[in-house]
Amino acid sequence: MALARDHELHRRRAGRNIGVGVTLVAFIVLVFGLTIAKVQSGGSIEAFDHTFRPGLAERAEQAQ
Amino acid sequence: MSDVHADSQTGSAPIEAGFGDYVALLKPRVMSLVVFTALVGLLVAPGAVHPVVALAAIVFIALGAGASGALNMWWDADIDRVMSRTRRRPIPAGLVEPGEALGLGLALSGIAVVMLWLASNALAAGLLAFTIFFYAVIYSMWLKRATPQNIVIGGAAGAFPPVIGWAVATGGLGLEPWLMFALIFMWTPPHFWALALFMKSDYHLARVPMLTVTHGRRATRAHVLVYTAALAPVAIGAAFTGIGGAVYLAVALVLNVVFLRGAWAIWRRTEAQAEADGYATEKRFFRFSLWYLFLHFGAFLAEAALRTAGLALPLTGG
Structure with missing residues (x-):
């Protein structure tokens, strides 16, 4: 006997999937907002590949 | 599955x-x-x-x-x-x-x-x-x-x-966060022991060594009173630090008097009296303990808002 399409089991699974989806979207929005807030607060942003890093240059100057 | x-x-x-x-x-x-x-x-x-x-x-x-x-x-x-x-x-x-x-x-x-x-x-x-x-x-x-x-x-x-x-x-x-820590730390035992007094069989059946199980209910009642008495100076003392003030002091005084009265009532009661009224005093004390903590922290918040608005009445010397 197959389960009906609107079985309680499906409803629970759908609820679980929607819950996980909403949680993940909320997490993405929070991390994005956090990034914007950090950038606006003037935190230094340094890439780590194939680019000049001001932090390293300052240290080199201090060493001299 | x-x-x-x-x-x-x-x-x-x-x-x-x-x-x-x-x-x-x-x-x-x-x-x-x-x-x-x-x-x-x-x-x-x-x-x-x-x-x-x-x-x-x-x-x-x-x-x-x-x-x-x-x-x-x-x-x-x-x-x-x-x-x-x-x-x-x-x-x-x-x-x-x-x-x-x-x-x-x-x-x-x-x-x-x-x-x-x-x-x-x-x-x-x-x-x-x-x-x-x-x-x-x-x-x-x-x-x-x-x-x-x-x-x-x-x-x-x-x-x-x-x-x-x-x-x-x-x-x-600094000192202030540890005072808030102490407030919750000292509040926890009377809060849970009041619960243990009217959830007696639960902890007994689960073999969790709550004070009610290991030392008896008379000792638990005494512990509730002692910890509540020790909590009061911590709660009131916070009024005289950077996070306290006159409003907090007033709130803390009232809350601690009520809380101490509750603990005193619990200590005075016998098991027969508690059984007779379905542990009404213990349940009331437990419910009030939630308000006790909420209102103390609410008063900290009110003091911070007053400080921001320049309306605070600090009790510290500085």
């Missing part, structure tokens, strides 16, 4: 956890207290925090608290099955596998600590990691089943959130 398997085995609706059951693993009611006290710790601290950073920090502190709740439910599933108060939790109810709770607890612990570090600073993240470890390992795995002092020492886990909130805002610590 496949649909076919589920249906062929029982012929009726199989039990499967919904999203809410996983949320229940995180102990949302405890989380609400954590959110509130951490928020107060963050807002009363000197220095401004970007609102989004503050929101993120509170979310990750709450997530860490929830993770430790899931780890606690994983470890204590055998106790929860016995006690009527906890029998309907997701694991004893058969809705969530113990391994799922363990996985969820560990994963959320890692996410919460790392994200709090990225959102704020290493000190706050380190304190959150220690709090999770303290609640899950020191309290749940060790103290709870080993000593009647379980909730006295274990209460530290619930006392850390305002300290973490303060660390998020300042990047450091």
Whole structure:
């Protein structure tokens, strides 16, 4: 006997999937907002590949 | 479990956890207290925090608290099955596998600590990691089943959130966050012992060495009074620090007088009297203890708002 399409089991699974989806979207929005807030607060942003890093240059100057 | 398997085995609706059951693993009611006290710790601290950073920090502190709740439910599933108060939790109810709770607890612990570090600073993240470890390992795995002092020492886990909130805002610590810590730490024993007085058979059946089980109910009543008396100077003393003031002092005086009267009433009662009225005094004291903590932290918040508005009446010399 197959389960009906609107079985309680499906409803629970759908609820679980929607819950996980909403949680993940909320997490993405929070991390994005956090990034914007950090950038606006003037935190230094340094890439780590194939680019000049001001932090390293300052240290080199201090060493001299 | 496949649909076919589920249906062929029982012929009726199989039990499967919904999203809410996983949320229940995180102990949302405890989380609400954590959110509130951490928020107060963050807002009363000197220095401004970007609102989004503050929101993120509170979310990750709450997530860490929830993770430790899931780890606690994983470890204590055998106790929860016995006690009527906890029998309907997701694991004893058969809705969530113990391994799922363990996985969820560990994963959320890692996410919460790392994200709090990225959102704020290493000190706050380190304190959150220690709090999770303290609640899950020191309290749940060790103290709870080993000593009647379980909730006295274990209460530290619930006392850390305002300290973490303060660390998020300042990047450091001071006297004030530890006073907020002490307030919750000293409040926890009378709060839980009042509960243990009217949940007698639960702890007995689960073989949890609560004070009521190991030292008897007379000794528990005396302990409630002693801890409530020791709590009062801590709570009132906070009025004379940087986070207190005249408004807080007034609130703390009233609350502590009422709380002490309740503890005194509990101490004076005999078991026969308590049985006769269905532990009405103990239940009233337990309910009031929730308001006691909420209103103290609310008063801290009110003082911070008054300071911002330039209307505060500080009681400190400086």
